[in-house]
Amino acid sequence: MQELKVLLVDDEEEFVTTLAERLSLRGMATRIATDGEQALRAVEAEPPHVVVLDLMMPGIKGTETLRRIKAGHPAVQVILLTGHGSARDGIEGMKLGAFDYLMKPLRLEDLLEKLHEAGRLAQAAQDNGGNS
Amino acid sequence: MSRLERFRSLFRTALDVPEEIAPERYQALRRKITLLLTTAAVVPLLILSVINYHQYRATLTREIVTPVRGLVNKTRHSFELFLAERASTVSLISQVYTPAELADERNLNRIFRAVKGEFPGFIDLGLIDENGVHASYVGPYNLKGKDYSTADWYQQTRVKGVYVSDVFMGFRRFPHIVIAVQRMTDDGHSWVLRATIDTGQFDRLIASMGLEPESDAFLVSTAGVLQTASRFYGAVLDQLPLPMPPMTYETATLETTDPAGRDVFITYTYFQHADFVLMAVKPRADIFKPWTTLRSDLILLFVTSVALILSVTFGLTDLLVRRMRASDERRIAAFVQMEHTQKLSSIGRLAAGVAHEINNPLAIINEKAGLASDLMELAKDFPERDRFRGLVDAILRSVERCRSITHRLLGFSRRMDVNIEQLDVNDVLKETMSFLEQEALHRSITTSVSLDQAMPRIASDRGQLQQVFLNILNNAFAAVPDGGSVTLATWLRDPDTVGVSIKDNGKGMSDEVLRHIFEPFFTTKKTSGTGLGMFITYGIIKRLGGDIAVQSKEGAGTTVSIFLPVKAAPTATLGS
Numbered sequence: 001m002q003e004l005k006v007l008l009v010d011d012e013e014e015f016v017t018t019l020a021e022r023l024s025l026r027g028m029a030t031r032i033a034t035d036g037e038q039a040l041r042a043v044e045a046e047p048p049h050v051v052v053l054d055l056m057m058p059g060i061k062g063t064e065t066l067r068r069i070k071a072g073h074p075a076v077q078v079i080l081l082t083g084h085g086s087a088r089d090g091i092e093g094m095k096l097g098a099f100d101y102l103m104k105p106l107r108l109e110d111l112l113e114k115l116h117e118a119g120r121l122a123q124a125a126q127d128n129g130g131n132s
Numbered sequence: 133m134s135r136l137e138r139f140r141s142l143f144r145t146a147l148d149v150p151e152e153i154a155p156e157r158y159q160a161l162r163r164k165i166t167l168l169l170t171t172a173a174v175v176p177l178l179i180l181s182v183i184n185y186h187q188y189r190a191t192l193t194r195e196i197v198t199p200v201r202g203l204v205n206k207t208r209h210s211f212e213l214f215l216a217e218r219a220s221t222v223s224l225i226s227q228v229y230t231p232a233e234l235a236d237e238r239n240l241n242r243i244f245r246a247v248k249g250e251f252p253g254f255i256d257l258g259l260i261d262e263n264g265v266h267a268s269y270v271g272p273y274n275l276k277g278k279d280y281s282t283a284d285w286y287q288q289t290r291v292k293g294v295y296v297s298d299v300f301m302g303f304r305r306f307p308h309i310v311i312a313v314q315r316m317t318d319d320g321h322s323w324v325l326r327a328t329i330d331t332g333q334f335d336r337l338i339a340s341m342g343l344e345p346e347s348d349a350f351l352v353s354t355a356g357v358l359q360t361a362s363r364f365y366g367a368v369l370d371q372l373p374l375p376m377p378p379m380t381y382e383t384a385t386l387e388t389t390d391p392a393g394r395d396v397f398i399t400y401t402y403f404q405h406a407d408f409v410l411m412a413v414k415p416r417a418d419i420f421k422p423w424t425t426l427r428s429d430l431i432l433l434f435v436t437s438v439a440l441i442l443s444v445t446f447g448l449t450d451l452l453v454r455r456m457r458a459s460d461e462r463r464i465a466a467f468v469q470m471e472h473t474q475k476l477s478s479i480g481r482l483a484a485g486v487a488h489e490i491n492n493p494l495a496i497i498n499e500k501a502g503l504a505s506d507l508m509e510l511a512k513d514f515p516e517r518d519r520f521r522g523l524v525d526a527i528l529r530s531v532e533r534c535r536s537i538t539h540r541l542l543g544f545s546r547r548m549d550v551n552i553e554q555l556d557v558n559d560v561l562k563e564t565m566s567f568l569e570q571e572a573l574h575r576s577i578t579t580s581v582s583l584d585q586a587m588p589r590i591a592s593d594r595g596q597l598q599q600v601f602l603n604i605l606n607n608a609f610a611a612v613p614d615g616g617s618v619t620l621a622t623w624l625r626d627p628d629t630v631g632v633s634i635k636d637n638g639k640g641m642s643d644e645v646l647r648h649i650f651e652p653f654f655t656t657k658k659t660s661g662t663g664l665g666m667f668i669t670y671g672i673i674k675r676l677g678g679d680i681a682v683q684s685k686e687g688a689g690t691t692v693s694i695f696l697p698v699k700a701a702p703t704a705t706l707g708s
Contacts, residue, residue: 012492018499025506083491104491105498105535 004119005029005048009039009065010081011057019052022108028115036060040068047073049122050115054081054104055093063093070097075125077118081106153460158453165449173441181434185427192423200399200412201383203341204349208383208401208410210337211351214253215296215406218329219311221251223294226313226325234259234325237268244270253333255308260286260324271328289314289324296406299331299359299368307331307359307368331368334360347414352376354407364392364413374398376409387416476650480671483652487538494534501527540664541652552700555594557630558583558622564601565620571609578617587624591700596672603665604634604692610657611638611690629695637689646684676700 006028010016013034020030031048033039036059039051051069055062066078080093080101093101099118102110146168149160225234225243233239244257256271264281280286289295289312297310312326338349338360351359356372358365365373373391377384383401390396395416402409505524508514565579572579608618619635641649641656648654650670655663673680677697684690 012496015492015496015499018496018503022499022503022506025510083488083495103539105495105531108502 002123003027003029004050004115005031005046006115006119007031007033007039007042007048007051009033009036009051009057009062010054011035012054019106023115026112036062036065039065043069043073043076047076049077049126050099050118051076051078052081052111052115053078053098054083056083063096066093066096066098075122077122079111079114079118153457153464158457161456162449162453165452166445169445169449170442173445174438177434177437177441181430185430188426188430189423192426196414197385197397197399200397200414201385204399204401204410204412205383207337207341207349208403210340211334211408211410212403212405214333214337215311217251218253218327219294219296219313221247222257222311222325222327223313225257226315231259231261231267231315231317231321231323235268237270240268241270253329255328255330257325257327260312260326262322267323285310285312286324289326290322298353298355298357298407299334301369302328331360341412343412347412349410349412352409352411354379354402354409359408364390374411374413377411472647476670479651480667483541483667487541490534491538494531494538497527498531498535501531537664540668551593551595552591553594554589554591555597556589557587557592557597557632557696558585560594560597561601561620561622561632564598564605567602568605568609572618575609575614577609577612577615580617580619582619582621584621584623587622587630588698590630590696590698592676592696596676597696600669600672600694601632601634603669604694607665608634608636608638608690608692611640612636613638625695628698630698632694632696633691634694635689635691640686640688640690641682641684642686646682649682 004027006023008016008020008023008030009032010019011034016032016034020032023030029048031042033042035057039053040060042048043051053062053066053069057065060068062080066080069076069078074097077099078093078097080098081104082101083104099121100114102114147161147164149164150157225247229239229243234243240257240259244254247257248254256269256273256275258269258271258275259267260280261267264279264283264286266276266278266280269276285295285297293314295310295312295314297312299307299309301307308328308330310326310328312324314322314324316322334351338351341349343349348363348365350362350365350372352372353359354376356376358368358370358372361367362370362372374388377386377398377400379402381402381404383399385397385399387395387397390413397414397416398411399414400409400411501524505521505528508517508520508524511517514520561583562581565581571577605618612618617637619633621631621633621635623631625631645656649666651663652667653663654667670680673694673696677700679695681693681695682690683693
């Protein structure tokens with residue numbers, strides 16, 4: 001299994017850099033983006049397997065970012081993060097094609113589990129895409 | 133200010149009552165409306181009744197007196213005709229015959245018999261010469277030669293030419309009148325023809341009036357001497373014991389009291405050519421017999437109307453004020469309810485906002501501590517590793533605690549997916565109750581269950597309902613002492629709503645506590661509670677489209693009622 005490529009998107013830089021480091025320590029190739037535009041550019045530059053996307057961000061909203069990523073790269077799996085009480089955003093996101101959603105603060109075990117599941121799905125999709 | 137405005141303000145002033153919703157407000161309202169309505173209805177009625185009373189009375193008097201007047205008038209005419217006829221007869225004789233012819237008693241006798249045959253009532257006929265001496269006489273008495281020169285009637289005849297006397301007894305010892313006519317011979321000698329007439333004729337005329345037994349009618353002289361017998365006021369030639377009415381040729385009526393103390397109406401008329409007055413006396417009581425009946429009818433009508441007005445006014449006012457009070461109270465209750473709901477919703481939003489804001493820094497702490505832990509574990513040689521591991525774990529545990537609080541504040545249940553299914557509320561309730569069976573047994577708490585088995589299944593979330601029931605049951609168990617009782621009931625409130633009630637006989641709550649029961653972090657369990665149970669319960673019930681109400685009395689117990697829709701609420705399908 002190839003190295004899992006993860007893009008972390010969150011406007012809280014402290015959060016996103018620290019999480020990136022922790023995931024790197026666990027053998028993942030991580031990149032970070034602090035807003036929606038950056039995230040879209042990063043996906044365009046090199047599509048990751050999984051995007052971890054915070055829903056509440058300045059600039060392009062999380063849901064809009066998700067929509068655009070899924071439009072350009074349907075194979076990329078997106079895990080949503082929300083700090084908000086209403087699960088409505090999460091469910092909305094699921095309808096737009098997100099893989100799953102998690103609540104902040106994260107339990108690392110939960111995140112790792114979801115990342116691996118999503119990663120397997122993304123890799124399988126990429127392989128299929130490559131064959132056809 | 134327009135006229136309408138002024139009218140309105142007048143009413144406002146008249147019905148000025150305390151605005152505050154208190155018994156005084158409704159008492160004042162009741163009093164003022166009743167007074168206003170009663171006055172508005174009774175005063176015109178009273179005025180109408182008084183006017184009617186007088187109007188009727190006047191009309192009735194007129195109605196009764198008018199025929200009497202007609203009768204009196206007619207009878208006077210009869211009297212006057214009677215007298216005029218007799219006077220004309222005497223006058224005719226005096227013109228047709230010379231004094232010489234009349235002085236011959238044989239002639240006089242012939243004439244007298246003819247006249248008597250033609251006109252009843254003539255008693256005698258006589259010629260008086262210029263010296264006032266009866267020159268010839270025909271009649272039942274021997275009056276020839278009698279000297280009248282000093283008699284009053286003779287003097288008056290000499291002056292007036294024609295004379296009709298008052299009634300008198302004279303020598304004849306029965307009532308009669310004298311009619312005398314004076315003539316002059318061609319040579320300047322004056323002579324008088326004199327006839328006496330029986331006033332029995334008068335009695336017949338009076339009798340022809342056909343008066344009722346209580347009434348009276350009589351002829352009286354202007355001097356007040358009775359000319360005919362009266363039923364109540366004396367015999368012929370007695371002085372009338374009533375004051376003479378003022379002189380008038382019109383037929384008039386006056387009210388007075390007779391010597392016997394009866395209130396009477398006197399209808400009278402003065403004769404034009406004789407000094408007589410015809411009087412008809414009717415007792416007032418008689419006249420007013422129909423009036424008295426009418427009056428009592430009027431009074432009865434008035435009293436009945438007033439009673440009716442009063443009862444309707446009281447009834448109507450009572451109803452009106454009662455309705456008003458009920459609606460005021462409903463309005464206040466709705467207002468309080470709305471305020472409460474609004475407050476809870478603001479608190480909920482605030483709590484959610486705070487929780488959300490805290491989640492981000494909490495996430496940073498979480499990751500930083502996690503990274504610290506990662507690095508420490510990865511380092512080959514880390515001094516005091518165990519000590520640091522303990523510190524980091526403590527930080528992570530605290531984060532976990534905060535996380536659980538914020539997540540609960542945000543209303544997350546363990547299961548994120550909303551799972552609306554057709555379920556039996558009774559089953560969910562029994563299932564939840566089973567969690568607490570051990571505690572109930574241990575503390576000998578009596579649990580009684582009265583479930584409506586015929587209730588329809590409802591569309592709702594089993595897990596969330598369980599959480600709700602468990603929260604409430606936990607509170608109930610915490611409130612009752614050992615040996616207390618908890619009662620569960622379900623029922624179908626209406627075809628679209630089922631009701632669930634959980635009732636305990638525990639320590640209850642004060643109104644103050646009750647007011648804050650759904651607020652987050654409000655707890656009476658000083659050490660063990662998070663203060664989020666009822667807050668979350670409230671949120672879940674609202675999201676499921678239901679309603680929750682708590683009644684409590686300090687020392688007596690608490691009843692929590694939950695109402696759930698049979699069909700899933702749209703908010704529930706969106707999920708939470």
